[in-house]
Amino acid sequence: MKRFLQILFIALFLSVSFTACETNRGEIIPYVRVDIYEHISSPPVVFLGIGESAIVPGGYQGIIIFRDSDVSYQAYDRTCTLWPEHTAPVKRDTTFEGVFQCPECNSQYLLINEGQVIKGPASYPLARYNAVVNQGILHIFN
Numbered sequence: 001m002k003r004f005l006q007i008l009f010i011a012l013f014l015s016v017s018f019t020a021c022e023t024n025r026g027e028i029i030p031y032v033r034v035d036i037y038e039h040i041s042s043p044p045v046v047f048l049g050i051g052e053s054a055i056v057p058g059g060y061q062g063i064i065i066f067r068d069s070d071v072s073y074q075a076y077d078r079t080c081t082l083w084p085e086h087t088a089p090v091k092r093d094t095t096f097e098g099v100f101q102c103p104e105c106n107s108q109y110l111l112i113n114e115g116q117v118i119k120g121p122a123s124y125p126l127a128r129y130n131a132v133v134n135q136g137i138l139h140i141f142n
């Protein structure tokens, strides 16, 4: 019985450890406090149609504001999740609106799908920030 408990404990420890490693890869982007206010009736937000995006300073390597509906927005960090320590922020794909691509590894991220990877080698989505509209102000924060 004691041996069984030892094996069970080791198995639980390993599963927790590997789970942490698996899910941690996309979350090692260094923390940067984000607390940005943008008027939705002023540039760059006022120019965004549904499905369009703009880039503003902030976050770790810049922030993408993506308009996903008439009244709501999403915000993502521009850091590629394959190698967050690299300093080549993702760029807007010239052929598909709402797709951002890493200039180094060519990983592609689809904003309308919560920044998920649509082409690797990256496997974790872009880091996302909160984006809330209140009384004509878009508040982006973490």
Ligand code: FES
Residues within 6 Å of the ligand: 080, 081, 082, 083, 084, 086, 087, 088, 102, 103, 104, 105, 106, 107
């Ligand atoms: S940032 Fe260097 S591989 Fe994507």
